[in-house]
Amino acid sequence: MNSTAPLDVGDHQHATFPDGLDLECGVHLPSLDVAYRTYGQLSPKRDNAIVICHAFTGDQYVAETHPQTGKPGWWARMVGPGRPIDTNRFFIICMNVLGGCMGSTGPRSLKPACAEGKVERWGTDFPPITIRDMVRAQYKLVRSLGIERLFAVVGGSMGGMQVLEWAVTYPHMMLAAMPIATAPFHSAQNIAFNEVGRQAIFADPDWYGGRYWEHNVVPARGLAVARMMAHITYLSEEALTRKFGRRVRQEPKDAQAPEASLAMFGDVFEVESYLRYQGSAFVRRFDANSYLTITRAMDWFDLAAEHDGELPAAFAGTPVRFCVVSFSSDWLFPTSSSRYLVRALNQAAANVSFVEIETDKGHDAFLLDEPDFDRTVRGFLCGVADHAGLA
Ligand SMILES: CC(=O)SCCNC(=O)CCNC(=O)[C@H](O)C(C)(C)COP(=O)(O)OP(=O)(O)OC[C@H]1O[C@@H](n2cnc3c(N)ncnc32)[C@H](O)[C@@H]1OP(=O)(O)O
Numbered sequence: 296m297n298s299t300a301p302l303d304v305g306d307h308q309h310a311t312f313p314d315g316l317d318l319e320c321g322v323h324l325p326s327l328d329v330a331y332r333t334y335g336q337l338s339p340k341r342d343n344a345i346v347i348c349h350a351f352t353g354d355q356y357v358a359e360t361h362p363q364t365g366k367p368g369w370w371a372r373m374v375g376p377g378r379p380i381d382t383n384r385f386f387i388i389c390m391n392v393l394g395g396c397m398g399s400t401g402p403r404s405l406k407p408a409c410a411e412g413k414v415e416r417w418g419t420d421f422p423p424i425t426i427r428d429m430v431r432a433q434y435k436l437v438r439s440l441g442i443e444r445l446f447a448v449v450g451g452s453m454g455g456m457q458v459l460e461w462a463v464t465y466p467h468m469m470l471a472a473m474p475i476a477t478a479p480f481h482s483a484q485n486i487a488f489n490e491v492g493r494q495a496i497f498a499d500p501d502w503y504g505g506r507y508w509e510h511n512v513v514p515a516r517g518l519a520v521a522r523m524m525a526h527i528t529y530l531s532e533e534a535l536t537r538k539f540g541r542r543v544r545q546e547p548k549d550a551q552a553p554e555a556s557l558a559m560f561g562d563v564f565e566v567e568s569y570l571r572y573q574g575s576a577f578v579r580r581f582d583a584n585s586y587l588t589i590t591r592a593m594d595w596f597d598l599a600a601e602h603d604g605e606l607p608a609a610f611a612g613t614p615v616r617f618c619v620v621s622f623s624s625d626w627l628f629p630t631s632s633s634r635y636l637v638r639a640l641n642q643a644a645a646n647v648s649f650v651e652i653e654t655d656k657g658h659d660a661f662l663l664d665e666p667d668f669d670r671t672v673r674g675f676l677c678g679v680a681d682h683a684g685l686a
């Protein structure tokens with residue numbers, strides 16, 4: 296995993312808000328870019344818009360070829376004509392989160408008002424942000440498209456946190472919410488995993504205190520290790536066993552060589568090779584400072600914090616219809632977190648349904664082919680749309 300030169304922010308469709316954004320930390324961002332993609336047509340009544348919130352390292356390229364990786368959109372299976380989130384019926388908006396590295400304002404963006412001719416990135420000077428800040432940036436983009444009320448907000452993992460934050464912050468601006476594989480607060484275990492990832496980045500000699508671009512490098516080894524560790528949490532023991540078991544990738548070339556019997560280094564097991572591949576691929580598409588900024592935003596997420604720990608109070612009087620989805624083998628955002636959320640919604644007398652999908656694919660099951668999950672998404676959105684008389 297060699298260091299590579301820092302990637303450019305790239306040229307992504309975006310809206311610029313010159314009035315910036317007041318952040319929860321008290322800092323005013325002087326200017327705000329929100330990078331986004333849309334799919335389908337906004338109806339004449341402007342009542343068919345769905346915001347899809349991406350997960351931690353996702354982006355706005357939900358249903359089209361990714362411009363950097365050349366891979367299909369991360370939810371191409373789910374979003375499109377005739378698909379569970381049907382673009383023949385709904386108008387889809389997906390935005391790169393504030394703090395990300397795919398065109399929305401984030402640590403990789405240029406600092407405003409930097410000296411003439413001097414390229415200065417935010418880097419570690421980028422202010423700490425919250426999930427609510429991300430959602431408030433998205434709100435600005437939605438309003439700028441002339442949309443006063445969303446049909447729904449949908450998302451998995453950190454995307455699900457944004458869904459919940461939308462419902463709490465703008466309950467009258469949305470009809471339905473679908474938080475998937477998520478939780479109303481980040482658990483101690485998840486904060487702990489995030490911290491290991493951050494420490495891996497800090498330990499990389501190419502980190503340079505977060506100013507790596509000045510040295511034309513990125514902390515590739517640290518970022519890759521962070522991703523390798525995190526990627527394990529996105530799967531399950533069953534999935535890893537099914538994919539790789541204890542399969543060995545390479546036999547030692549010279550069985551007589553003293554190092555052969557040790558076989559300490561190199562891609563010995565298939566699962567190691569897989570994780571190294573995932574780590575390397577990640578480094579080519581993600582920024583280390585965004586990794587830090589976004590993991591911290593997740594860590595701070597706690598919907599009950601403003602309500603003396605009483606989660607139902609966060610949803611008091613909500614008019615939003617919720618469908619909460621979990622996956623049976625997800626140990627990062629386990630079903631118990633979803634049940635806790637559902638109980639709080641019930642206590643708030645909210646309109647809520649709950650589905651646990653049986654699968655051995657772990658947390659990232661929401662990104663994979665799960666027919667029951669697809670049926671759940673389609674059923675909920677169509678049901679609410681039919682009930683609301685949406686064309
Ligand atoms: C949610 C959002 O908003 S977007 C962000 C989501 N995207 C990501 O997280 C991207 C990285 N994550 C992944 O690829 C996840 O594993 C998933 C869940 C998205 C995809 O899962 P799957 O389809 O089961 O793919 P899998 O995890 O098996 O990985 C396949 C890749 O590993 C490679 N691979 C598989 N086995 C090995 C091995 N033994 N050694 C090396 N590479 C291997 C494959 O060649 C394939 O490479 P490719 O992606 O370049 O085609």
Ligand SMILES: N[C@@H](CCO)C(=O)O
Nearest residue numbers: 350351352353452529
């Ligand atoms: N694997 C997905 C989900 C993690 O929560 C991502 O990287 O965004």
